[in-house]
Amino acid sequence: MKLDLPRADGTLVPHTMGEPRVFAASAEPSASRVAYAAAHVVADPFADPSGGDAGGTLDWDATLAFRRHLWAHGLGVAEAMDTAQRGMGLGWAVTRELIARSGREARAAGGRIVCGAGTDQLPPGPAPLDAIAAAYEEQLAVVEDAGAVPVLMASRQLAASARGPGDYAAVYGRLLPQLRRPAVLHWLGPMFDPALEGYWGSADPDARRRRCWS
Secondary structure, eight states: EEEEETTTOOOOEEEEEEOOOOOOOOOSSSOOOOOOOEOOOOBBBTTTOOOGGOGGBBOHOOOOOOOOHHHTTTTTEEEESSGGGBBTTTHHHHHHHHHHHHHHHHHHHEEEEEEEEOOOSSSSSOOOOHHHHHHHHHOOOOOHEEEEEEOOOOOOOHHHHOOOOHHHHHHHHGGGGGSSSSSSEEETTTOOOGGGGGTTTTTOOHHHHHHHHH
């Protein structure tokens, strides 16, 4: 198989893949554990993501076909996570559409799906805790309307605003009782996302330890 890979100058360079392995499709999930694949999206590699939303550049047919492929092998889909470029080009407007479309595909395929909910519709930087919680609530409603299990993703705005564990507890304590089903709590540290540097991302390990045990 040959792929045309994009270069920064807008040209394509051919790349020959190695021999593929063949895996038999089986829609039966694993008997010993529940596994979710954090699926990527298929987007125009030459699109300018500087506007914060690549909504007009997604190949919806290919994106959803990949999710059907995962379900056909018995995997669940972890949708709208950081692997789908959340916060790195895929803005909330198209993420909302991605969650809705994937939810419909999951129901049609009888597949498991969880979806990320965050606060990336807010401007970067600190924000009032009420605004952060309200942003989470907006996204959680979209996830639950799609029939998916919510994943509470790390919030850059909360990391920039929280003064201590009590602020996290206040936000999460407001959100979790509203949900129809238990949620997954997801945290990426600043080693994966430097924008999460903040109260929990202190570069001082002693301060981090004191905070974790306070």
